[in-house]
Amino acid sequence: MEMVHNTRTDEKKKRTLQVLCGGRIPKKVPPVLELIARSIETPKEMYLHLEDIVNDPHIRDLRLHLARVQVDSEVHMRDDVDYHTQRLWVAQTIERMVFGGLMVEGEKIGKDEDGDD
Numbered sequence: 001m002e003m004v005h006n007t008r009t010d011e012k013k014k015r016t017l018q019v020l021c022g023g024r025i026p027k028k029v030p031p032v033l034e035l036i037a038r039s040i041e042t043p044k045e046m047y048l049h050l051e052d053i054v055n056d057p058h059i060r061d062l063r064l065h066l067a068r069v070q071v072d073s074e075v076h077m078r079d080d081v082d083y084h085t086q087r088l089w090v091a092q093t094i095e096r097m098v099f100g101g102l103m104v105e106g107e108k109i110g111k112d113e114d115g116d117d
Contacts, residue, residue, distance in 0.1 A: 016040050016087070019072045020065045032056040033065065036094065040069060043086045050097070059098055066095045067103045 016037045017025045035053050039046040053059060069091040073084040092102060101107030 012083075013037060013041050016069070019068050022065075022068060030058060032058055032062065036062070036065070036091075039094070040087050040090045043090050046090055046093075050094075053094060054097055063095065063099055063103055066091045070095075070102070070104050 014025070017029060017033070020033055020037060021029070032053060035049045035056075039049045039053065070088055073088040073091070077084045077088075095102055
């Protein structure tokens with residue numbers, strides 16, 4: 001049986017990968033980015049991917065990728081409020097789970113505010 005693709009859904013997934021990757025989608029997308037993109041596009045299924053995302057050895061290198069989605073969602077919020085609110089929530093939730101805070105809010109992670117370690 002031939003798989004039918006929803007063109008609108010495919011375009012949104014491609015757009016999400018472009019945002020995550022900073023404009024250009026690499027030929028080989030890291031599996032964790034695929035999982036993040038899938039979670040962003042289908043937030044109701046994010047719980048299925050959380051363990052694999054937060055336990056991926058490369059996730060700590062992807063904070064800027066999550067921040068890009070947050071900024072993009074804020075900028076385009078008026079285009080489709082529900083869609084961009086969900087994208088924003090997923091990216092923020094993953095970042096908070098992995099890093100303990102949000103880069104776009106300037107939260108310092110790793111050192112106490114008073115300088116104590």
